Amino acid sequence: MSPSSADAANPAPTGVGNGPAVSRREFDALFEAVRTWGRWSPADRGAWNRVTADHVRRAAARVRTGTVVPLALPWNTRPGPGNRKPALHHMTDLGDVEAPEPSTHKDFIAADYHGKGITHLDALCHIAYRGQLYDGRTAHEVVDAAGARFGAVSTLGPLVTRGVLLDLPAVLGIHWLEPGRAVHARDIVVVEKALDVTIGDGDAVLLRSGHVRRREELGAWDPDTASAGFHVDALPLLAERGIALLGADGDSDVRPSPVDGVHSPVHALAVAAMGMPLLDNLDLEALSAATATAGRYDFMLVVAPLNVPGGTGSPVNPVAVL
Numbered sequence: 020m021s022p023s024s025a026d027a028a029n030p031a032p033t034g035v036g037n038g039p040a041v042s043r044r045e046f047d048a049l050f051e052a053v054r055t056w057g058r059w060s061p062a063d064r065g066a067w068n069r070v071t072a073d074h075v076r077r078a079a080a081r082v083r084t085g086t087v088v089p090l091a092l093p094w095n096t097r098p099g100p101g102n103r104k105p106a107l108h109h110m111t112d113l114g115d116v117e118a119p120e121p122s123t124h125k126d127f128i129a130a131d132y133h134g135k136g137i138t139h140l141d142a143l144c145h146i147a148y149r150g151q152l153y154d155g156r157t158a159h160e161v162v163d164a165a166g167a168r169f170g171a172v173s174t175l176g177p178l179v180t181r182g183v184l185l186d187l188p189a190v191l192g193i194h195w196l197e198p199g200r201a202v203h204a205r206d207i208v209v210v211e212k213a214l215d216v217t218i219g220d221g222d223a224v225l226l227r228s229g230h231v232r233r234r235e236e237l238g239a240w241d242p243d244t245a246s247a248g249f250h251v252d253a254l255p256l257l258a259e260r261g262i263a264l265l266g267a268d269g270d271s272d273v274r275p276s277p278v279d280g281v282h283s284p285v286h287a288l289a290v291a292a293m294g295m296p297l298l299d300n301l302d303l304e305a306l307s308a309a310t311a312t313a314g315r316y317d318f319m320l321v322v323a324p325l326n327v328p329g330g331t332g333s334p335v336n337p338v339a340v341l
Contacts, residue, residue: 037201041251041278049251050148053258054292062154063170065143065294069263070180074221078181078319082340088309088318090301091138091336092231094128100241101234102136132334133299135242135270140324141297143170145331146283146290153294166329173328175296180263181222182320182339185210186307188229194236195229198245201273202226204256216316223264223320224257227303230268248273254288264322265289266298266337298322298337306339313341 041049059068098105107129114122132139144167147158152170161169187206188195190213196202211217218224228247234240246269257265265271271285278284289295310316319340324333 037199037250037273037275037277039277041284043278043280046251046278046281046284049254050288050292053254053288055258055294056154056292059294061174062294063143063174064176065153065170065296066263067175067178067296069221069261070178071221074181075179078179081181081317082319084313084341086309086313086341088306088339088341089336090225090298090303090306090339091334092136092300092302094130095136099136100239102134102239104131104134104136106130106132106137130334133332135300137334138298138300138302138336140172140175140322140332140335141286141290141299142167142172142175142324142330142332143290143294143296145170146286148281148287148291151291153291162331167331168329171328172324172330172333173326175324176326177321177323178223178264179319179321181219182225182318183216183218183222184214184225184227184303184306184310184316184318186214186227186303186310186316188227189307189311190214193229195233196247198233198240198242198247199273199275200228200247201250201277202228202248202253203250204253207253207256214316218257218260218262220261222260222262222317223266223298223322224262225298225301225303225306225320226265226267226269226271227307228268229304231302231304242269243274246270246272246274249285250277251284251288254285254293258293262295264296264298264320266301268301268303270299271297296332298335301337309339309341315341 112125143153156169248269272283322337
C-alpha cells in the first residue's frame with residue numbers, strides 16, 4: 020500500500036509541538052512500567068537477546084530484489100551546528116614511507132562519535148538514569164576511565180533482524196517533520212496502517228523524520244535545540260511490541276525534551292529501562308525511496324558494531340536489504 024492510500028478512516032496525525040509536557044513523577048512511573056531488568060541472560064545484551072535464529076531466518080525471507088541500502092552518513096570532518104566535534108581523517112602514508120613495489124597509502128580516522136554528526140550505535144553502558152545502568156547496575160561501579168565492565172558494545176556483537184521503516188513524512192505527504200515535532204504512539208499506529216506494515220517481536224524500528232533532507236535543502240541547525248523524534252508516550256507501545264532496536268535519522272528523542280529535568284528521556288527509557296540499543300543519525304533518504312519503489316516497508320537489517328572492549332558504542336554503517 021502506498022502512503023497516499025491512507026484514507027479518512029485513518030486520519031493523519033495532528034500537532035506540531037514537542038508536548039504534552041511530562042512531569043518527572045510521570046516519567047519515573049513510565050520508566051518503571053517499561054523496565055525489563057532481570058529478564059535476560061546475558062543481561063548486558065539486553066533486548067538483543069530477543070533476536071533468535073528464527074528472527075534471522077524471518078528477516079532473510081524478506082529479501083526479494085537483493086537491493087542493498089547503506090544507512091550511514093558520510094564520515095563528517097567539517098564543523099557545524101550539528102557537528103560540534105568533527106571526526107578526524109588524515110593520511111599517514113602517501114606511498115613514500117615503505118620500500119617501493121607495491122607502494123601503499125594509509126590513513127587515520129578517529130571520532131568522538133556520540134554527537135549529531137556520526138552515524139553510531141549506543142550500547143547499554145552509554146546511558147544511566149538515577150545513577151543506574153540497565154539491569155540496575157550502579158554506573159560508577161562498572162564504568163571508569165578504562166571503559167565499561169557491563170553493557171559494553173563488544174558484548175552486543177552483530178545484529179541481523181527484520182527492520183521496519185516508519186516513514187511518517189511519506190504518510191503525511193510532506194518532505195520532512197519540522198524540528199521539535201513529537202512522534203506519538205498514535206502516529207506509529209497511523210503509519211502502520213498507511214504503509215501496511217506491523218511492528219513485531221525482535222524487530223528494529225527506524226523513524227524517518229526527513230532530518231537529512233531538511234538539512235540538505237535548508238542548511239544545518241543545532242539539533243540539540245530542536246529536532247523531530249519520539250515523545251515518551253511512544254515507548255510503551257514499542258515495549259509492548261517487543262522490539263530489539265530503535266533508530267532514527269535524528270537521535271530518536273524529540274527536542275526540546277517534554278520531560279522536566281531529563282534532556283534525553285527516550286534514551287533513558289530505551290537504553291536504561293528497556294535494555295535496547297539505539298541507532299543515532301541515520302541517513303534514511305535512500306531507504307525511503309527504495310521502500311516506496313518496492314511497495315513495502317520492512318526488510319532485512321544488518322548492524323555490525325566495532326568490537327571495542329569496554330566501548331560505550333560504535334560508529335556503524337547499518338545496511339538494509341530488500
